[in-house]
């Protein structure tokens with residue numbers, strides 16, 4: 453049997469991923485890995501396996517489905533479920549040994565009433581999203597629980613704000629009350645706030661996958677993904693003709709335009725459409741940097757070939773996907789640029 457060949461490829465460099473984790477592990481003393489949302493779109497199973505083999509022993513997912521997906525790859529007591537436990541999942545949780553991150557008094561009660569076993573807890577030190585806040589905390593709240601990690605999460609770690617320090621102080625106050633085996637505060641950006649933020653364990657996500665959460669990370673972090681797609685057609689355009697939906701790009705001269713197999717259904721969103729003649733996305737072919745012009749369609753993009761005679765139907769081109777640069781060009785966050793990447797890509801792991 454012959455399988456069809458996908459017209460767009462997402463190359464994932466697991467060696468670069470492992471290097472990034474090792475760098476973050478060295479910077480913070482001990483790093484876990486946030487592998488929620490299918491490891492930010494890169495493939496939770498492959499990513500978790502590579503990180504486990506490199507020595508990572510703490511994995512963070514958002515929900516029980518994501519934990520379940522990793523059940524045969526990672527020991528269950530190394531996986532923390534950030535969104536916590538609810539009535540619907542207590543039976544599943546009892547049958548497995550994943551750790552819920554208990555976020556509310558109700559979740560704590562549910563876990564205790566069901567003799568849950570080892571768990572983590574989230575202390576809300578000021579992001580005001582999930583977790584037990586300072587005013588809810590008393591000596592009795594966690595009584596009888598076997599708590600591995602008492603964690604908290606920073607709201608502004610990518611900025612230099614007094615708020616980081618304030619959160620750390622609030623976290624320290626709460627930690628003194630909660631009896632846990634380990635403490636954990638920093639995400640990718642938080643690691644670069646310095647040793648005061650490292651505690652027993654850091655929880656990077658974005659930086660593992662090549663994201664630059666703070667400029668200070670740049671020397672340590674390598675790109676992990678690259679995108680390739682195929683030229684489906686080339687066309688000679690005349691000055692004054694429009695390209696794509698709504699003809700938003702009017703050719704300023706005679707030019708050869710190539711149409712390639714990538715679109716917003718793959719996660720290459722319309723934010724990459726050119727603003728008139730001004731391009732926000734680029735393709736690379738050999739040494740050429742080629743502007744992406746006109747609207748991004750569902751399955752197609754159009755490219756200025758810059759008078760290169762070498763580009764023709766069937767060629768593979770690379771799409772520029774530097775997360776920091778693409779983020780500032782499109783207004784999408786580096787997190788969105790990763791997690792949008794869709795199922796239609798053939799994911800190739802190296």
Ligand SMILES: *Cc1c(COP(=O)(O)O)cnc(C)c1O
Nearest residue numbers: 486605639640641655656657658
């Ligand atoms: C997503 C998440 C992380 C990872 O954050 P990055 O900014 O991607 O490093 C860490 N901790 C918690 C609680 C999270 O939800």
